[in-house]
Amino acid sequence: xxxxxxxxxxxxxxxxxxxxxxxxxxxxxxxxxxxxxxxxxxxxxxxxxxxxxxxxxxxxxxxxxxxxxxxxxxxxxxxxxxxxxxxxxxxxxxxxxxxxxxxxxxxxxxxxxxxxxxxxxxxxxxxxxxxxxxxxxxxxxxxxxxxxxxxxxxxxxxxxxxxxxxxxxxxxxxxxxxxxxxxxxxxxxxxxxxxxxxxxxxxxxxxxxxxxxxxxxxxxxxxxxxxxxxxxxxxxxxxxxxxxxxxxxxxxxxxxxxxxxxxxxxxxxxxxxxxxxxxxxxxxxxx
Amino acid sequence: xxxxxxxxxxxxxxxxxxxxxxxxxxxxxxxxxxxxxxxxxxxxxxxxxxxxxxxxxxxxxxxxxxxxxxxxxxxxxxxxxxxxxxxxxxxxxxxxxxxxxxxxxxxxxxxxxxxxxxxxxxxxxxxxxxxxxxxxxxxxxxxxxxxxxxxxxxxxxxxxxxxxxxxxxxxxxxxxxxxxxxxxxxxxxxxxxxxxxxxxxxxxxxxxxxxxxxxxxxxxxxxxxxxxxxxxxxxxxxxxxxxxxxxxxxxxxxxxxxxxxxxxxxxxxxxxxxxxxxxxxxxxxxxxxxxxxxxxxxxxxxxxxxxxxxxxxxxxxxxxxxxxxxxxxxxxxxxxxxxxxxxxxxxxxxxxxxxxxxxxxxxxxxxxxxxxxxxxxxxxxxxxxxxxxxxxxxxxxxxxxxxxxxxxxxxx
Numbered sequence: 001x002x003x004x005x006x007x008x009x010x011x012x013x014x015x016x017x018x019x020x021x022x023x024x025x026x027x028x029x030x031x032x033x034x035x036x037x038x039x040x041x042x043x044x045x046x047x048x049x050x051x052x053x054x055x056x057x058x059x060x061x062x063x064x065x066x067x068x069x070x071x072x073x074x075x076x077x078x079x080x081x082x083x084x085x086x087x088x089x090x091x092x093x094x095x096x097x098x099x100x101x102x103x104x105x106x107x108x109x110x111x112x113x114x115x116x117x118x119x120x121x122x123x124x125x126x127x128x129x130x131x132x133x134x135x136x137x138x139x140x141x142x143x144x145x146x147x148x149x150x151x152x153x154x155x156x157x158x159x160x161x162x163x164x165x166x167x168x169x170x171x172x173x174x175x176x177x178x179x180x181x182x183x184x185x186x187x188x189x190x191x192x193x194x195x196x197x198x199x200x201x202x203x204x205x206x207x208x209x210x211x212x213x214x215x216x217x218x219x220x221x222x223x224x225x226x227x228x229x230x231x232x233x234x235x236x237x238x239x240x241x242x243x244x245x246x247x248x249x250x251x252x253x254x255x256x257x258x259x260x261x262x263x264x265x266x267x268x269x270x271x272x273x274x275x276x277x278x279x280x281x282x283x284x285x286x287x
Numbered sequence: 288x289x290x291x292x293x294x295x296x297x298x299x300x301x302x303x304x305x306x307x308x309x310x311x312x313x314x315x316x317x318x319x320x321x322x323x324x325x326x327x328x329x330x331x332x333x334x335x336x337x338x339x340x341x342x343x344x345x346x347x348x349x350x351x352x353x354x355x356x357x358x359x360x361x362x363x364x365x366x367x368x369x370x371x372x373x374x375x376x377x378x379x380x381x382x383x384x385x386x387x388x389x390x391x392x393x394x395x396x397x398x399x400x401x402x403x404x405x406x407x408x409x410x411x412x413x414x415x416x417x418x419x420x421x422x423x424x425x426x427x428x429x430x431x432x433x434x435x436x437x438x439x440x441x442x443x444x445x446x447x448x449x450x451x452x453x454x455x456x457x458x459x460x461x462x463x464x465x466x467x468x469x470x471x472x473x474x475x476x477x478x479x480x481x482x483x484x485x486x487x488x489x490x491x492x493x494x495x496x497x498x499x500x501x502x503x504x505x506x507x508x509x510x511x512x513x514x515x516x517x518x519x520x521x522x523x524x525x526x527x528x529x530x531x532x533x534x535x536x537x538x539x540x541x542x543x544x545x546x547x548x549x550x551x552x553x554x555x556x557x558x559x560x561x562x563x564x565x566x567x568x569x570x571x572x573x574x575x576x577x578x579x580x581x582x583x584x585x586x587x588x589x590x591x592x593x594x595x596x597x598x599x600x601x602x603x604x605x606x607x608x609x610x611x612x613x614x615x616x617x618x619x620x621x622x623x624x625x626x627x628x629x630x631x632x633x634x635x636x637x638x639x640x641x642x643x644x645x646x647x648x649x650x651x652x653x654x655x656x657x658x659x660x661x662x663x664x665x666x667x668x669x670x671x672x673x674x675x676x677x678x679x680x681x682x683x684x685x686x687x688x689x690x691x692x693x694x695x696x697x698x699x
Contacts, residue, residue: 030596173559177572180607184600185579188586282563285420285489 005045006187008064008081010199013190015079016041019060025193028066044068044083051091059095063102070110080104087112139242143235146215150222150234156276157234160216161223163280164269170282172261175213175268182206212275213266217241288477295467296416297428299368300617302456303409304433310379310449311402312645315395316653317446318382323391327657331650333392337399338646342638344403349634352407359486359626361415361479365468367408372464374401376457383450403638410633413621414486415478420562422489426617427558430610434550438535438606439543444525486629488622490566503623503632509570510619510640512676513612516577518645520669521605522652524584527662529595534602542599549603553610560611561618569615570680576608578677581670588663616641 009027016022024040032048036055043062050069051057059076061068067084070091077095078085082102087093089109096114097106106112149157164171186202189195215238222230222237245262248255272280315337319330349358357363378398385394417425440452467475491499525531537543560569583604587597620636621629655665 029598167563169559170563173556177556177560181576181579184583184604188583191586283565285562286485286492 005065006183007203009043009045009187010190010196010203011081012043012062012064012079013193014196014200015062016043016060016193022060025191053088053090135242135246139239142211142215142218142238142242145211146218146238147231147235149215150219151231153276154230156273157216157219159273159276159279160212160266160269161220163273164213164216164265165220167269167272167280167282168265170280171268171272172265173268174271175264175266178271179206179264179267209267209270209275210263213263213268213270214238214241216269216276217262217266288474289481291474292416292478292481293421293425296412297425297432299409299412300429301432301436302460303405304429304613305436306375306453306456307402308433308437309444310382310453311398312649313444314382314446314449315398316649317444318385318394319391322383322386322446323388325388325391327653329388331653331657333395334646334653335650336392337395338643338650340396340399341403341406341642341646344400345406345634345638345642346631347634348404349407349630349632349638352411352630353628358407358411358628358630359414359482361412361482362468362475364408364412364415365464365475367404369461369464369468371401371405371408372457372461375405376454376461379450379453379457382446402642406637406642407630407634410617410620410637411624411629413617414482414488414624414626414629416481417621418485419489419622422618422622423558423560423562423614425558426561426614427554429617430557430613431551431554434554434606434610434613435547438547438550439540444536482626486626488624490623491625499623503636506566506619506623507636507639509574509676509680510612510616510636511644512672513570513573513577514640514644515648516581516669516673516676517609517612517648519648519652519672520581520584520666522649523656523662523665524605526656530584530597530601533596534599545599546602546606549606550610553607554614556607557611557614561615566615566619566622567684569611573608573612573615574673574677574680576604576611578670578673580604580608581666581673585663585666585670588666 013025016025019041022041025043026038026040027043027045028035028047028049029045030047032050034050034052035042035057036052038057040058041060041062042049042057043064044067045065047066048069049066051072051074053071055072057072057074059074059078061074061076061078063078063080063083063085065083067086068078068080069086069088070078070093071088073092073094075094077098078093079098079100080102081100084103085097085099085105087097087106087110089107091107092111094113096116097104097112099115099117106115146157182202183206186199186206189202190199215234218238218241219234220237221240222233222235225233225236225240227233227236245259249259251258269280270276315334316330319325319333320327325333352358352364357367374397378394378401382394385391413422413425466472490502494502525535532538534542534546557569557572560572580601583601587601591597616637620633623636624632652665
C-alpha cells in the first residue's frame with residue numbers, strides 16, 4: 001500500500017464511522033475487480049473497480065486512489081478524495097456524488113442524484129503562488145515554535161539536536177522503526193472504526209513529534225549561524241532547513257530518501273531523548 | 288588479519304545459518320513427507336527426536352569444550368568444525384538417496400549429532416574474532432546475509448533444490464577449513480590469542496555470578512518463547528498457498544527481493560538497537576513485533592474474503608521480527624559468557640532456545656495440521672501466546688524493579 005494513501009484511508013474511515021447506516025467496510029487495495037454486490041461501505045484504493053451495467057450496489061463508496069468505473073447503479077453516495085471516477089452512459093448514482101480531488105468524468109447520459117464539489121487544493125481561480133501557502137504556513141509555524149522552544153526550553157532542544165548530530169544511525173533506526181510500527185498500528189486501529197479517535201490523536205502526536213524533530217535539526221543548523229540570540233538562530237536554522245529540504249526533494253529518489261532520513265532521524269532523536277527531557281547516552285561498551 | 292577474522296566469522300556463521308534455514312528446517316520436512324512418504328505425524332515425531340538429540344549433544348559437547356579447555360583453544364575448535372562440515376557434506380550428498388523410514392531415522396540422528404557438536408563450536412567463535420563493540424553489527428551482517436540468500440534462492444523448497452546448492456557451498460568450505468585447522472598459519476596464531484582481550488562478554492563484566500545466572504536463564508526462556516512462536520506460526524503460514532505464493536515463494540523476483548531486503552533492514556536495525564540499548568529493549572521489540580504480526584495475520588484471515596491476495600506488510604513485519612531475534616541470538620550468548628563457560632552457555636542457549644523450541648513447535652504445527660485445525664484457529668493460539676509474552680515481559684520487568692525498591696527499603 002502506498003504511504004500517501006494512509007491519510008486518505010483514515011479520512012475515509014472517519015467519514016464512514018459518522019454514517020449510522022454503515023457497520024461494515026470493504027477495502028479494495030490491489031488489482032482489477034468487478035463489484036456486483038456488497039454490504040456496507042466500499043473503499044477503492046490502488047485498484048480498478050468496476051460496477052457493471054446490470055449491477056446495483058448500496059454505497060456509500062469512497063475513492064481514495066486507483067479508479068472507479070460506474071456502469072450500473074450506486075444506490076448511496078459516492079465521495080471522491082483522490083484517483084479517478086468515470087460514470088458511464090446509462091449509469092446512475094442515486095445519492096450524492098461529491099468530488100473533493102482527483103479526475104472525475106461524468107457522461108451526459110448518466111443520472112446523478114446530487115452533484116457537489118469541495119475544492120481543497122486551491123486550484124481554479126486562486127491567485128498565482130497560492131499553492132505555496134500550505135508550505136509557507138507550516139514553515140512559519142515551525143519557526144515560531146522553534147523560537148519559543150529555543151527561548152524557553154534551550155536544554156531540551158539542545159538534547160534533541162545533539163542526539164541527531166552525534167548518533168545519526170541510532171536516531172534514524174529508532175525513528176524508522178517507530179514510524180513503521182506506529183503508522184501500521186494506527187491504520188489497524190482505524191479499521192476497528194471504534195478506535196478512530198485514538199488514531200486521530202496518534203496522528204496528531206506523530207505530527208507534533210515530527211515537527212519537534214525538524215525544529216531540533218533547525219536548532220543544530222542555528223548553532224552554526226553567526227547569531228547570538230538563541231531564539232533567532234533556531235528560527236533562521238528552521239528556515240534554512242526547510243529551504244534545503246525543499247531543494248533536495250527536487251532530486252528524484254535520492255532526494256526523497258535524504259529528506260525521509262533527515263525527518264526520521266529527527267523523530268528518533270526526539271524519542272531517544274524522551275522529548276528532550278534527558279540527554280541520550282548509549283550503553284557504555286568496553287573498548 | 289583482524290579484518291580477515293571478521294570475514295571468516297561472517298562466512299562461517301552466515302553459511303551455517305543458511306544451511307540450517309533451508310536444508311535442515313525445510314529440507315528434512317520435505318525429505319520425510321515427500322521422498323520417504325511418512326505421514327506428517329511420523330515426521331513431527333522424528334523432528335522432535337532430532338531436537339532432543341541435538342540439544343543433548345550440544346550440551347554435552349559444550350560442557351566438554353569448557354572442561355578440557357577447548358572453548359578458548361581456537362585451533363581445536365577449527366578442527367572440530369572441519370569434521371562437522373565434512374559430516375554435513377556427506378549428509379547433504381546422501382540425503383536424496385534416503386527413500387525409506389529406517390534410513391531416514393538414522394540420517395536424522397546423524398544430522399542431529401553433527402549439528403549438536405557444531406552449535407557450541409560455531410557460536411563460540413565470536414569470542415575469538417569479534418570485539419564486544421562490534422558484536423551487534425556483525426551479528427546483523429550474519430543474519431542479514433543468511434536470510435537474504437535464503438529468501439532469494441532457492442525458489443522451490445525441495446530437497447533436490449537444496450542439496451546441489453549446499454554441496455557446491457560445502458566443497459570449498461571443507462578445503463578452507465582443512466587449511467585453517469591443520470596448517471600452521473600465523474593468521475590463526477594471531478586469532479587464537481584474541482579471546483584474551485575480548486573474550487569476557489558484555490553482560491558478565493562486573494556482575495555477580497548469581498545475577499549472571501539469573502539473567503542467562505531468563506534469556507533462555509525468552510529466546511525459547513520467541514523461537515517457539517515463530518516456528519509454530521510460520522510452518523502453518525507457509526503451508527497456505529495464498530500466503531506463501533505472494534511472499535516467500537512468490538514467482539516474482541521483486542517480491543522475494545523485498546522479503547530479502549526487509550530481512551537485511553530488520554537485522555541492521557536490531558544490530559544498532561543491541562549495541563546501543565542492550566538486550567532488554569530488543570526483547571521488547573521482538574515480542575511486540577511478533578504479537579502485532581500475528582494480529583495482522585489473524586485479522587487478514589478473519590476479515591478478507593478467501594483468495595484475496597494479502598498485503599506485503601504482513602510478511603514485512605514477520606521478517607522484521609525474525610531478523611531481530613536472529614541477530615540477538617548470534618550476539619547474546621557470547622555476551623553472556625566468558626572463555627571458561629562459553630561452550631555450555633552457547634550449547635544451552637542455542638540448543639534449548641533455538642533447536643528445541645523450533646523443532647518442538649514445528650512438530651506441534653505439523654500435528655495441528657494433521658488433526659485438521661484451521662489456519663485461523665491455529666494462528667489464534669499463536670497470537671494469544673505472542674500477546675501474553677508481549678504484555679507479560681514488561682510487566683515482569685516492572686514488578687522486578689518494584690521488588691528491588693521494596694527490598695532496598697525505599698518504602699517509607
